[in-house]
Amino acid sequence: MKKYFFSTLMLLLVMASVASAQTKIDKYCQVLVGNNNYTLYLKKSSAKISFGDRKELFAPKDTTIFQQLKKVNSLTTETDVLNYMSQLGWSVVNIHAITNKWEVIYFKKEFDRSEFAQ
Template identity: 30%
Template sequence: MNANKLKEPGVPNYFKLFTIILINIFVFNTAIAQNKVEKFCRLTVIWKSEHRQLISINYGDKKDLLDSNNPSIINKLDSINNFTNDINAINYMSKLGWSFKKIVSISQFTYVCYFRKIYELTN
């Protein structure tokens, strides 16, 4: 039999190439993703009046924050508890590098905002 005439039946070569590329992209992205970690926090806003809101932040345990060795970061996050305007608090979170993710209404006068921050892990 002539070896040139033997072809693998079924799958075309471009499909194999596409599959190999997808596997490489998946492996490469997985390796990159291991160098990052997501952290989340929650702002609770309670409306006291049209011009005044009670705002509190929950970022979990301080030891779980990657910035916990830097007391100024904790102080900056804790200072949000002194804000009386929700928009100022949301803008401040953005300034600190947190991304707004979701808002959930708890009651007529209370809602929560969820934020995310991606940290680069260092070796």
């Protein structure tokens, strides 16, 4: 009887973990830091966040997500961008520079699929 109970319990745990994994989705965004007259690390920069061109691919039901992320546009250093996005739960995927004028920082965050429009 104990063996049957233990096997059933293990099966339920495995099924629950598989089911929860299917409800998660990764979302990405890009932040450009710099400006056209900017030499990296020498002058004050500006930040601009992008969610991509196809709005339906980043369409959270809760619009406060956009409000929080749009605050990135008021930041002026790479460090501030990294700290702010980390505070919101986003992780860095990649960072690279473009012609010593712009740094491109890619972020990723895991969401529940139910938080986004289908």
